[in-house]
Amino acid sequence: MPRQDFQPEPGIAARLDALMTELYRKSKGEELGLTRQQFDSVLGEIARKYLTADAAHHDVCELYTSLRAEELVLARACAAGHERAWEIFLTRYREKLYDIAGYITKESSTARELADSIYAELYGTTTRDGQRTSKLASYTGRGSLEGWLRTVMVQEHVNRYRRQRRLVSLDEETEEGSQFAIPATEAAIAVDPRVEAATDEVLIALPPEDRYVLASYFLDERTLAEIARTLGVHESTISRKVDKLAKSLRKQILAALGRRGMSRRQAQEALEVDVRDLRVNIRSRLAQEKGGGAFSKKKAEAPADGS
Amino acid sequence: MATVEDHPDANLLGAFVEKSLAQVEQFRVLEHLSRCASCREIVSLTATQPGIASAVSVAPARAGWLSWPVLRWGAAVACVVVVGTVVTLRQQHESLQIEPTISVQKPEPEKQISAPSSPQSKNAEDMTTAAANPTVTRQTARAMKPAGNNNAAASPVEMADAGVGSRLAEVPGRAKAAESQDALSMKAPGNTAQVETSGAVVVPLVSTNLPPRWTLSSDGTLQRSRDSGRSWQTIQVADNTIFRALAANRLEIWVGGASGALFHSSDAGQHWTQVRPVANGEALADDIIGVEFADTLHGKVTTSVQEIWITADAGQTWQKQ
Numbered sequence: 001m002p003r004q005d006f007q008p009e010p011g012i013a014a015r016l017d018a019l020m021t022e023l024y025r026k027s028k029g030e031e032l033g034l035t036r037q038q039f040d041s042v043l044g045e046i047a048r049k050y051l052t053a054d055a056a057h058h059d060v061c062e063l064y065t066s067l068r069a070e071e072l073v074l075a076r077a078c079a080a081g082h083e084r085a086w087e088i089f090l091t092r093y094r095e096k097l098y099d100i101a102g103y104i105t106k107e108s109s110t111a112r113e114l115a116d117s118i119y120a121e122l123y124g125t126t127t128r129d130g131q132r133t134s135k136l137a138s139y140t141g142r143g144s145l146e147g148w149l150r151t152v153m154v155q156e157h158v159n160r161y162r163r164q165r166r167l168v169s170l171d172e173e174t175e176e177g178s179q180f181a182i183p184a185t186e187a188a189i190a191v192d193p194r195v196e197a198a199t200d201e202v203l204i205a206l207p208p209e210d211r212y213v214l215a216s217y218f219l220d221e222r223t224l225a226e227i228a229r230t231l232g233v234h235e236s237t238i239s240r241k242v243d244k245l246a247k248s249l250r251k252q253i254l255a256a257l258g259r260r261g262m263s264r265r266q267a268q269e270a271l272e273v274d275v276r277d278l279r280v281n282i283r284s285r286l287a288q289e290k291g292g293g294a295f296s297k298k299k300a301e302a303p304a305d306g307s
Numbered sequence: 308m309a310t311v312e313d314h315p316d317a318n319l320l321g322a323f324v325e326k327s328l329a330q331v332e333q334f335r336v337l338e339h340l341s342r343c344a345s346c347r348e349i350v351s352l353t354a355t356q357p358g359i360a361s362a363v364s365v366a367p368a369r370a371g372w373l374s375w376p377v378l379r380w381g382a383a384v385a386c387v388v389v390v391g392t393v394v395t396l397r398q399q400h401e402s403l404q405i406e407p408t409i410s411v412q413k414p415e416p417e418k419q420i421s422a423p424s425s426p427q428s429k430n431a432e433d434m435t436t437a438a439a440n441p442t443v444t445r446q447t448a449r450a451m452k453p454a455g456n457n458n459a460a461a462s463p464v465e466m467a468d469a470g471v472g473s474r475l476a477e478v479p480g481r482a483k484a485a486e487s488q489d490a491l492s493m494k495a496p497g498n499t500a501q502v503e504t505s506g507a508v509v510v511p512l513v514s515t516n517l518p519p520r521w522t523l524s525s526d527g528t529l530q531r532s533r534d535s536g537r538s539w540q541t542i543q544v545a546d547n548t549i550f551r552a553l554a555a556n557r558l559e560i561w562v563g564g565a566s567g568a569l570f571h572s573s574d575a576g577q578h579w580t581q582v583r584p585v586a587n588g589e590a591l592a593d594d595i596i597g598v599e600f601a602d603t604l605h606g607k608v609t610t611s612v613q614e615i616w617i618t619a620d621a622g623q624t625w626q627k628q
Binding site: 050062063066100102103104106107108109138139140141142143144147148150151152154155157158206208209211212215216219220222223225226227229230232 | 316317318319320321322323324325326327328329332334337338340341342344345347348349350351352353354355356357578582583585588590623624
């Protein structure tokens with residue numbers, strides 16, 4: 001059984017076992033040197049990662065059914081050093097690695113360096129406790145293996161870019177004689193605190209998709225097409241959403257200002273403040289985590305496991 | 308259980324882009340993305356790569372009654388009739404007018420010098436144009452704001468005013484123009500036409516037979532005309548960049564300038580991408596004085612030191628002669 005921490009009823013256990021048998025068959029694990037027991041162990045690890053201990057069996061079945069079993073087995077077989085698995089992986093993904101890197105970096109030598117670096121991590125050139133560790137061991141089959149590779153490469157590229165930017169900035173500061181330059185801050189302009197509070201109230205109440213669209217468009221300055229592609233909708237849909245959101249936000253902020261004791265006219269005049277102040281306020285509310293440093297402390301500390 | 312209070316790992320982010328997650332998980336990841344600029348950057352870079360596997364169709368979200376084939380084709384036929392009538396009337400009208408002599412459709416390596424309007428009236432003209440022209444870029448909208456707000460990214464509240472120069476004044480227009488343009492290009496050729504949209508807003512369209520005209524002003528700014536050269540609008544491509552070379556072929560625009568600055572738009576200037584040519588590990592850094600593109604893929608850039616850089620894949624890779 002994949003999970004050690006619960007004992008399902010016999011009927012459910014049989015159904016689960018049948019599902020896992022079918023998944024193992026589809027994954028062709030046997031051809032790649034992965035035993036059924038090892039396969040069950042991998043599934044159990046994935047279940048523990050994404051589900052709570054008291055998850056319903058229906059949820060477990062749904063999770064297992066959604067996994068890319070064949071790609072999962074391929075990745076884990078590669079991580080275990082199976083030669084045939086590596087042959088398949090290289091045939092399918094080696095060129096794609098360079099293509100993806102080329103698209104990300106837009107420059108051939110940097111792309112090659114990035115792809116080679118990722119490939120080394122996938123192959124497992126680092127060791128832990130005497131055992132080779134491969135980044136492929138962290139692939140869990142939630143999405144396609146190719147999609148996971150893209151995300152891993154983007155993460156690595158972004159981390160490198162940010163590290164380099166910090167180094168370049170330090171060099172520039174040293175040359176200019178301001179080794180410990182104070183970060184530039186926007187000029188402080190007095191804004192009615194009720195406007196800021198009203199804005200906060202309205203933005204907090206937005207559903208996640210709306211906040212995502214606003215943050216991507218106004219903070220990250222992504223194009224409508226980029227946002228649409230991320231969300232899997234048409235560009236015109238995002239265009240209409242941004243328009244609708246902006247109008248709705250204004251009405252809601254006006255209403256919130258009214259609840260704070262402002263008359264309609266006062267509220268409208270208050271919203272005519274310098275837009276830079278509202279932008280600062282909205283930015284601080286929408287962007288609670290800056291993207292200036294490494295991707296996350298968690299990732300900087302443990303980059304080898306792909307998480 | 309891995310919560311998205313921590314940053315989602317590559318598995319979750321990749322699956323999010325591919326829409327492979329269960330609805331609840333998709334929602335949780337989206338909630339994290341709405342607060343985390345770092346993860347948004349990762350997701351955006353991943354999602355916008357070519358060939359990304361996505362289970363979600365990019366068809367417009369509103370299917371509604373248009374999902375009925377009969378009504379859909381009926382609407383299409385009605386569009387054809389309307390557009391055809393307008394085009395015919397317009398052609399009859401235009402046949403009495405003098406043919407414009409200036410054309411920028413052919414790619415030309417040399418700078419084209421135009422005569423922009425005077426500085427005093429330019430801003431007012433630009434503001435009016437921005438309100439009427441839904442395809443001005445975000446940077447152009449910022450540049451068109453009144454003095455004192457030039458470095459501000461517009462806030463949602465400001466955009467709700469939908470005033471002149473507002474970015475969101477451009478958004479519905481851009482969407483509607485895109486929708487209407489699709490209908491126009493699908494159905495009938497012709498000159499500039501007007502089609503009434505579902506929101507009862509009449510939006511001027513650009514005909515597929517008369518793409519915008521482009522030129523570079525004497526101070527190196529890119530300008531576009533949508534009315535056969537009668538009026539010109541400055542298109543903000545990049546800050547503090549002087550352009551000296553231009554190549555335009557329908558929707559494909561390339562501009563090159565000082566210090567190797569090279570920008571490309573494939574949608575008539577709505578969006579721009581900076582292209583950094585590199586060959587054999589060497590980046591193009593000299594002033595660009597000539598840009599020629601025979602088609603979408605094949606192009607040539609000439610620099611001030613008489614170097615010629617060639618691409619055969621729309622700027623993805625370059626060779627230096």
